[in-house]
Structures are given as C-alpha cells and as structure tokens.
Amino acid sequence: MKLQDKVTIITGGAGGIGGGMAKAMVKEGAIVVIVDVNEQLGKEMEKQLQEFSPESMFIQADLTDHANLKNIVEEIVKKYGRLNVLVNNAHASRQTMFAETPKEELDLSFNTGFYPTWYLMQAAYPYLKESKGNVINFASGAGINGHETQAAYAAAKEAIRGISRVTANEWGRDGINVNIISPVADSPGVRAWAEAQPEYYQAVLSKIPLGRFGHVEEDIGRVAVFLASEDSKYITGQTIMVDGGTTQLR
Template identity: 65%
Template structure:
C-alpha cells in the first residue's frame, strides 16, 4: 500500500497505459480520478477500479477544451480535499511525413498532448505545493529517436519533456517531483498501429532487447507507482525509459 490515500489524477485513463496505471495505483491504495473523453470506456474502467477503491472517480472531459482543464482539478480537489499526484498521459496524433503535415495535424497533437499537460500542471500546482506532490508526464521514443511520419507527435512529446525539466527546476523548491516516462507497451493504440504498419511495428519490436512489449499495468503501471511514491523523492527532471532497453539515454 505504498500509495495509501494518495489522490491521483490520470488523464487518458479509460484505456491502454492510462488504465494500466490506474489499476496499479488503486491496488497500492490510491484514490484515483481518471479523465477521458470516452464515456463508455471510462465508466467500464471505473467499475474495475471501484473493486479495489470504491471512492474512485471518472470525469468525462475533452482535454482540448482549455477552459475546462482547471475544472478537472477543482472537481478532484473538492471531492477529496487534496491532490497528491498528477499523471498527464493522454495524447493523440495523426501520422504523416513532414512534407504532408498540415497546421491542423500540428494543432491536434499539441492540443491533446502538450497543452493539457502544461495547463493541468499549472492548475494543480497550488494543491501539489500543499502535499509536496508528484507529477508524471509522458514522452516517447518517437521524439527521442525521431521516428519517421511521427513529426507532430514527436514535436509535442519533446515539448512535454522540455517543459517537464523546467517544471522540475521551478517546483523542486516546493518539494514537488516532476518526472517523465517514455514507454513501449502493448496498448490498444500500439496494436492498432501494428495492424496498419506491420513492417514498421516488426522493426520496432526487433529493436527491443527484452524481446517483448511492456505490460501496461505490470511494467508501466509499476514504474508509475514508484515515481508516485516516497521511494522516488530524490528523483526529479528525469526521463525514465520503460521500453525494454530500446533507447539508452546518456
């Protein structure tokens, strides 16, 4: 129960890595509020979470609506009285070469990934100051290695890494840790992508020294538990590669 009664917000919590982290968190005693646009999937995951933590919460919200982002934070704070951990996981993008990328493609990636991450950190900061809380953001090997046809996704993910490092420096004096997970996991999104781009997928898989995709709960979720717990109190501003050894940062 390393996260007993830790109030946690997880965006994109209705599936994939978000669901995996939510399940790992409630099993460690956390009170989790998942945020997602998909109402049906969100309510389904909520029922799973409530088996372990009856006080779990699902908030249906379009994260591209910036005016509503602070409402998410306020709703969680009003229900639980505090916020301990913010996990910015949600992100969507369209694959295209740089040559074919449109302004709409760029806007879509930044509006679903970078801007919600930035504004939710900003909105949650007063509460995280009170709890000396944790922030976990998400990056990707697409940005670190520069994967082809993922320009908008890579750009937004690297922007998230950059602002996370700034936040680590600015929030550190308040006792707030800010870290980044860069995962490879067997999520619904990855498997859909595998069907659409089988050669690219097989090439990625062959580059994983561990020889497998990560499990959304056991691998990514457990890493997020570590970063949300007091065990990681002296770690901040770091990109944690949870990718089976695919990328070795220096």
Template identity: 60%
Template sequence: MRLQGKVAIITGSASGIGRGIALAMAKEGAHIAVVDINEEKGQETLKELNELTESMLFIKDISKPESVTEIVQAVVAKFGKLDILVNNAHASRQALFADTTMDMIDLSFGTGFYPTFHFMQAAYPELKKTKGKVINFASGAGLDGQPTQASYAAAKEAIRAISRVAANEWGPEGINVNLISPIALTPGVEAWKQSAPDMYEAMINRIPLRRLGDPEGDIGRTAVFLASDDANYITGQTIMVDGGSIKLR
C-alpha cells in the same frame, strides 16, 4: 500499499497505458480520478477500480483549457487534496515531414502539450500543499526522431522541456516532476499486430528485451514508483520504459 490514501488525477485513463497506471495505483491504495474524453470506456475503467477499492471518480474531459481548473477543483472537493498528476492523454496522426499539416500539429499539441501545460498550472497550488508528484509522458518518437512522427515528436519534446523547467522551479517546494517514455502493448498496438504481423515481429526484434511493455505491470508499476516516497530524490528525469530500445546519455 505505497500510495495508501494518495489522490491521483490520470488523464487518458479509460484505456491503454492510462488504464494500466490507474489499476496499478489503485492496487497500491490510491484514490483515482479517471479523466478521459471517452465516457463509456471511462465508466468501465471506473467500475474495475471500484472493485479494488472504494472512492474513485470519473470526469469527462472535454479538452478545453477552462475545464482543467474545474477538474482539479472537482477532485479536491471530493477527496480533499491532490497528490499525483499523471498527464497521459495524447492523440496524433502520422505523416511524412513534408506532408505534415498544421491540423496535425494542432491536434498533437491540442490533445498532448496544451492539456499537460494547463493541468500542471491548475494543479500546482494543490501539489504544493501535498509536496506532490507530476508524471508526464515523453516518447521515443521525439528522442529518436522517428519518421512520420513530426507532430507527435514535437509535442512530446515540448512536454519534456516544460517538465524540466517545472522540476527546477518546483523542486524547492517539494514537488517532483518526471517523465516516462514507454513502449507498451496497448489496444491500438494489439490491433496493428493482428493486421501487420511481419512488421510487428520486426519491431519486437529491435527491442533488446524482445517484448512490449505491459500497460499495468511495466508502465503502471514504474508510475507507482515515481509517485511514491521511494522516488522522492528523483526529479526532472526521463525514465525509459522501453525494453532497452533507447539509452539516454
């Protein structure tokens, strides 16, 4: 129970990678605030979490900057503190670089970069009290410059940039800030697998470990490690949980 009694906010945790992280952390004893725009899926995840341990919370994220402080305050009011912030939520649309529009840029930054930025600022006073952990999300789309991913890659690299700044500034106060860059079999990828099996197989063959990560068993367990005392001497790092697809130097 490496996270026994810890309190975590996990954005985008109604499904996919966020849900996997929530389940992994709950099984290690953490209290989870499920923050997601999808209330139906969020309540389903909350029910799963409450079957593992009591005292979980769902908060609907309406994706407005002013709501972020209210979310942090609501979590602290219920649990008394905040130890872990996981900024997972992000939405984007794919297009060739020449066809990328400002609406696409605004969507990616509005659902990914800006919420990450605002949550970090709002959570900082509480994380300072608990010497807490921040886990943000990078992507191979930005690290490798994947085609059709201009808006997503830009937002993800911007998140990496502010994470490194925060790691330097907040390190003396005992706050760790790290990133996970995942490849995972999410519901969306599962649907794509069914509709384009040849393309899916080709992608698998480019991954050295020849499989996609499990949202809970691979991505979630990595998040548990980064949120635990075992990772107290790690900060400002991008952890590649991608089956060996990208090797950082």
C-alpha cells in the same frame, strides 16, 4: 500500500497505458480519478477501479476544452480535499510524413497532449505544493529517436519533456517531483500502428533487448507507482525509459 489514500488524476485513464497505471495505483491504495473523453470505457474502468478503491471515479471531459481544465482540478480537490499526484497521459495524433503534415495534425497533437499537460500542471501546482506531490508526464521514443511519420507527435512529446525539466527545477524547492515516462507498451495505439505499418512494427520489436512490448499494468503501471510514491522523492526532472531497453540514454 505505497500510495495509500493518495489522490491521483490520470488523463486518458479509460484504457491502454492510462488504464494500466490506474489499476496498478489503486492496488497500492491510491484514490484514482480518471479523466477521459470516452464515456463507455471510462465507466467500465471506474467499476474495475472501485473494486479496489471505492472512492475512485471517472470524469468525462474533453481535454481540448482547455478553459475547463482548471475547473476539473478544482472539482477534484473540492471533493477529496487534496491532490497528491498528476499523471498527464492522454495524447492523440496522426501519422504522416513530415513534408505532408498539415497544421491540423500539429494542432491535434498539441491540443490533446501538450496544452492539457501545460494547463493541468498550472492548475494543480498550488495543491501539489501543499501535498509535496508528484507529476508524471509522458514522452516517446518517437521524439527522442525521431521515428518516421511521427513529426507532430514527436514535436509535442519533446515540448512536454522541455516543460517537465523546467518545472522540475522551479518546483523542486516546493517539494514537488516532476518526472517523465517514455514507454513502449502493448497499448491500443501500438496495435493500431502495428496494423498500419506491420514491417516498421516488426523492425521496432526486433530492436527491443527484452524481446517484447511492455504490459500496461505490470510494466508501465509499476514504474508509475514508483514515481508517485515516497520511494522516488530524490528523483526529479528525469526521463525514465520504460521500453525494454530500446533506448539507452547517455
């Protein structure tokens, strides 16, 4: 039970990669609070998590309401008395060629991904300092490799990588680890992308050395467990490519 009684926040935890991580973590003893805008999926996931961790729960929230993010963190700490792990997973974007990308699509990507990550990290900092906790943020090959039609998404993801490295340096003295997962997974978002751009999807699949997209719980979730556990205490500021070998950083 690598995460026994560790209180963990996962944004976008009602399904997809967030749900996969939530399931993997409760099976290792974590108390997981999923924060998601989708009430139906959130309640369904809450029931699944409570089979392993009765104290786990779902909070419905719109992460674009940035002024409320501090209140969410404080509500969770008030309930459980601590915070050990923050996972910033939620992100929404649209696919458009760079020259045709309007400000509204850039705003969507930053308001759902970058700014919630920023504000939740600021709100969580004093509590993570107390617990010598962990932050797991999310990057993407879209930014690292520059995927077509992903300009707004790539910009926000690379901005998240930037602040993750800064906080890894600033918070290391406090015993807080900040790391980044860059996944390739069989998530609902990837399935939608496969339908929208089947040829591009197949081209990406053909370049995965391990020959498949990752499983949200067994592949991505297990790495998240590692980064949230004591096993990773000497790792910080790193981008972990959980992508079947697609991108091999130098």
